[in-house]
Structure formats: structure tokens, C-alpha cells
Amino acid sequence: MPYIANSSKAEEFISPQEILDTLQYAGENKNNLPLIETILEKADKCKGLNHREAAVLLECDDKAVIEQIYGLAKKIKYKLYGRRIVMFAPLYLSNYCVNGCVYCPYHAKNKNIARRKLTQDEIRKEVIALQDMGHKRLALEAGEHPLHSPIDYILESIDTIYSIKHKNGAIRRVNVNIAATTVDNYKKLNDAGIGTYILFQETYHKESYETLHPYGPKSNYTYHTEAIDRAMEAGIDDTGIGVLFGLNNYRYDFVGLLMHAEHLEARFGVGPHTISVPRICPADSIDTNDFDNSISDDVFGKIVAIIRISAPYAGMIISTRESEESRRKVLELGVSQLSGGSRTSVGGYSEGAKDTSQSAQFDISDTRTLDEIVHWLLRLGHIPSFCTACYREGRTGDRFMALVKSGKIADCCGPNALMTLKEYLEDYGTEATIKAGLRLIDEELTSIPSEKIRLITKRNLNSISEGKRDFRF
Ligand code: SF4
Ligand code: SF4
Numbered sequence: 001m002p003y004i005a006n007s008s009k010a011e012e013f014i015s016p017q018e019i020l021d022t023l024q025y026a027g028e029n030k031n032n033l034p035l036i037e038t039i040l041e042k043a044d045k046c047k048g049l050n051h052r053e054a055a056v057l058l059e060c061d062d063k064a065v066i067e068q069i070y071g072l073a074k075k076i077k078y079k080l081y082g083r084r085i086v087m088f089a090p091l092y093l094s095n096y097c098v099n100g101c102v103y104c105p106y107h108a109k110n111k112n113i114a115r116r117k118l119t120q121d122e123i124r125k126e127v128i129a130l131q132d133m134g135h136k137r138l139a140l141e142a143g144e145h146p147l148h149s150p151i152d153y154i155l156e157s158i159d160t161i162y163s164i165k166h167k168n169g170a171i172r173r174v175n176v177n178i179a180a181t182t183v184d185n186y187k188k189l190n191d192a193g194i195g196t197y198i199l200f201q202e203t204y205h206k207e208s209y210e211t212l213h214p215y216g217p218k219s220n221y222t223y224h225t226e227a228i229d230r231a232m233e234a235g236i237d238d239t240g241i242g243v244l245f246g247l248n249n250y251r252y253d254f255v256g257l258l259m260h261a262e263h264l265e266a267r268f269g270v271g272p273h274t275i276s277v278p279r280i281c282p283a284d285s286i287d288t289n290d291f292d293n294s295i296s297d298d299v300f301g302k303i304v305a306i307i308r309i310s311a312p313y314a315g316m317i318i319s320t321r322e323s324e325e326s327r328r329k330v331l332e333l334g335v336s337q338l339s340g341g342s343r344t345s346v347g348g349y350s351e352g353a354k355d356t357s358q359s360a361q362f363d364i365s366d367t368r369t370l371d372e373i374v375h376w377l378l379r380l381g382h383i384p385s386f387c388t389a390c391y392r393e394g395r396t397g398d399r400f401m402a403l404v405k406s407g408k409i410a411d412c413c414g415p416n417a418l419m420t421l422k423e424y425l426e427d428y429g430t431e432a433t434i435k436a437g438l439r440l441i442d443e444e445l446t447s448i449p450s451e452k453i454r455l456i457t458k459r460n461l462n463s464i465s466e467g468k469r470d471f472r473f
Contacts, residue, residue: 036065090342117148196238301329320344320367383444411450416472
């Protein structure tokens with residue numbers, strides 16, 4: 001099949017031959033320093049890289065070049081988004097699943113875990129627990145099951161989540177990570193006011209994909225790979241993609257991931273809103289030793305940094321699958337969103353004291369509380385942000401991309417980060433976090449370039465101290 005970036009067919013926009021040709025080209029140009037220099041010059045202009053250029057960088061093992069890539073990734077992240085790191089938490093609604101993903105304990109044949117689906121009352125309890133931690137942005141997760149989690153259940157749950165106002169808490173953005181579905185169902189999700197629709201490809205290698213997904217609707221590689229297109233056809237213009245590194249050869253999936261991003265831009269004029277970089281990790285009945293494609297921390301860091309410079313407009317997400325040390329490292333390489341205080345089991349937030357590990361989707365490496373993570377980010381010089389402004393101000397899809405590409409979004413991200421951090425400190429912060437947070441807010445306020453925005457931010461920060469909430473640019 002020919003490679004056609006703007007085709008609607010998976011086999012053409014993720015052409016296996018193009019991936020193989022790219023890997024060969026990258027191998028032939030391994031450590032080709034003049035070529036690499038040209039590629040880095042292009043990346044430095046924040047214009048992004050195509051999958052062939054990115055693959056050449058991934059192949060390179062010249063230490064000085066790798067350091068240069070790391071420096072560039074950090075610079076681009078700061079230039080486009082500033083020091084803010086957006087916080088979120090996953091919320092698991094149901095672990096009933098008809099699929100057979102061999103790397104996930106929710107697969108239909110696993111008899112070891114308790115199956116559970118939250119009622120709307122239980123969702124309320126979960127959301128109150130999340131609000132009491134300080135979260136404003138959630139990623140909904142649910143197994144695929146026509147009876148237990150049909151689209152109507154997901155839509156009702158989204159309504160419930162948005163309706164809950166507990167103390168000063170509110171969930172202001174619900175991102176959704178559910179199975180590939182139809183254009184009609186994506187329209188319903190769009191009408192329900194979701195933020196981003198996220199679907200991980202897991203692997204772009206068709207044969208491996210089919211082995212890893214032996215049965216269930218998800219076993220259809222083409223239907224799954226074309227799902228983000230259907231979501232965009234339905235009007236969802238903020239979408240998120242990702243692969244599960246460790247399932248397949250990482251070079252192959254890295255190229256596939258970037259080709260997917262290029263495809264969305266070529267076909268819809270809007271690249272992915274986010275790119276996630278999960279790595280396979282242990283869980284019930286899942287032994288990572290069964291997967292021989294696992295990647296080292298060094299390779300992982302390189303992947304993160306090269307994605308940042310290749311798709312500078314995309315938010316990059318890292319979850320609590322990664323350890324504190326690994327997260328610290330990739331925060332310096334372009335990651336812009338972080339989960340915190342996560343539970344990966346159904347009912348895990350409101351029932352924290354009970355043993356819910358039996359139904360966790362994966363083991364968490366970073367088990368710190370949200371407040372501990374907020375404090376840690378402050379100590380590292382990042383600004384933890386609970387901002388949800390763009391989607392609520394209609395800055396989605398191509399409008400959002402235009403702002404990022406012109407370098408203007410940081411003008412919103414910075415003040416919004418300070419105001420939402422102040423809300424967090426007022427309502428949920430512990431003493432040490434409040435002290436560190438207020439100090440950082442004072443310092444950062446002076447570096448807002450526009451005098452007008454600085455004055456409005458200052459006024460809003462004072463209003464937050466007086467009990468008012470939800471300011472945004
Ligand atoms: Fe089901 Fe998703 Fe787990 Fe696959 S990864 S078994 S679809 S919950
Ligand atoms: Fe994200 Fe927009 Fe807020 Fe920046 S201003 S943190 S891009 S929602």
C-alpha cells in the first residue's frame with residue numbers, strides 16, 4: 001500500500017512500508033552529523049519534524065547530540081507553555097470488558113479480579129473525593145462492554161461529574177478514554193461537553209496488534225486505528241493519541257505515532273491535542289517479563305524529548321505508571337501534563353482505605369498524594385496548574401493550535417496556572433505547600449510580560465484570597 005498521509009484508510013496513513021523505509025533511512029543516517037545538524041536547526045524554529053527526521057534523531061547515539069536534543073526539548077516546552085505543568089487524575093468507571101488485551105488485567109478472561117461498575121451515586125462519592133484532593137480535570141476510563149458501559153452510561157456519568165459542586169470543588173474538564181466507537185457515539189460525547197477524546201493505539205504494528213488483541217471488538221486493527229478520524233469527523237477537535245511502549249519494537253511504534261500525528265494534521269488541519277507516552281508496567285496476571293520489548297529509562301527519555309521537538313504543539317502526558325525519578329527526568333524533557341494521587345481501580349478514591357488493588361488496571365509507581373506532588377513540582381521550579389481554560393473559552397482544535405504555534409498560548413497558561421494554583425493552596429494545600437506556592441506566585445507574577453494581564457492577575461489573586469473562584473484568561 002502506498003503511503004498517503006491524508007488518506008482516510010489506516011493502511012495508507014500508517015503505511016507499514018513507509019515505517020520500514022523510514023527505519024532503514026534512519027539506520028543509514030545514524031550519526032550523520034551534518035544531516036542531524038540541519039534537523040536540529042529546523043526543530044529549533046518550533047516548526048516540528050516529520051517522522052523521517054525524528055527517526056534519524058532516535059537512531060543517533062552521539063552523546064553530545066542527545067544532550068542537544070534534551071536541551072532543545074526543554075527550551076521548546078518552556079517557550080510554548082512556560083513552566084506550568086497541568087494536573088489531572090484518571091477516574092475508572094467500570095472494569096467489565098469484552099476485549100482480550102493481553103497486557104491488561106481487565107481482559108475478559110481474567111477471573112482473578114472483582115468486576116465492578118460504579119453507580120451514579122458511587123461516581124458522586126468518587127468525584128467528591130477527587131474534588132477534595134483539589135482536582136479540576138479528569139480522564140474517564142472504562143472497559144468496553146455493551147451491557148455494563150454502553151454510551152448512555154458514559155454520557156450519564158459525564159453529566160453527573162459536571163453537576164457535582166462540593167465545597168469550592170468542581171470538575172471543569174472531563175477527558176474521555178473509552179473504546180473506539182461510531183461517529184454517532186462520538187457526536188454524543190461531543191455534545192456532552194467532553195474535553196479531549198483519548199485513544200491509545202497500543203501498537204501500530206498490525207500483526208503484533210492482532211496477537212496482543214486476540215478477541216473482542218478491539219481486535220479489529222483498522223477500526224481501532226481509524227477511530228480518531230471518526231471522532232474528528234464527529235466534531236471532536238481535541239484528540240489524544242499514544243502507544244504503550246514495551247509491547248512492540250519501540251522504533252516502529254515511535255514512527256507510527258508521529259505518522260498518526262502528521263495524518264491528523266494533513267487530513268483535518270489539526271494535530272493531536274495530546275500525546276501520551278505510557279510504558280508497560282506490572283498488574284494482576286500481567287508480568288512485564290512476558291514482553292521482551294521493554295525500553296530503558298534512557299531510551300524512554302530520548303523518545304519523550306524527540307516527540308516534544310517533533311510535535312511541539314501537542315501536550316505531552318505522563319502517568320503514575322512512571323516512578324518519581326522517571327517523572328522528574330521527563331519533566332525536563334518536554335512533558336506538560338501529569339497525573340497525581342491517582343487510583344487505577346474502580347472506586348479507588350472514595351474507598352481508599354479498603355483493599356481495591358485486586359481491580360487495579362496497573363500498578364502505580366508514583367504513589368504520592370496530590371499535595372506531595374504539587375509541593376515536589378514547586379521545589380523543582382515547575383508551576384503546578386489546575387487550568388482548564390482553553391476548552392471553556394472555545395480555544396480548541398485549530399484555534400488552539402494557531403495559538404500554540406504562534407507561541408501565544410503561554411500568555412494564557414502562565415497567569416491561569418498562578419490563579420488555579422492559588423485556588424488549590426487556599427482550598428486544599430498543606431502548610432508547607434502553601435508556603436512554597438505563595439512564594440512562587442509572588443515571583444512569577446512579576447515576570448508576566450503584559451502590564452495589563454499582570455494587573456488583572458493580581459486583582460484576581462486577591463479575589464481568590466477573599467473566597468471568589470474560577471478566574472481565567
Ligand atoms: Fe479492556 Fe481497555 Fe483493558 Fe483492553 S486495555 S482489556 S479494552 S480495559
Ligand atoms: Fe492548558 Fe489552555 Fe490552560 Fe494553557 S491556558 S494550561 S493550554 S487549558
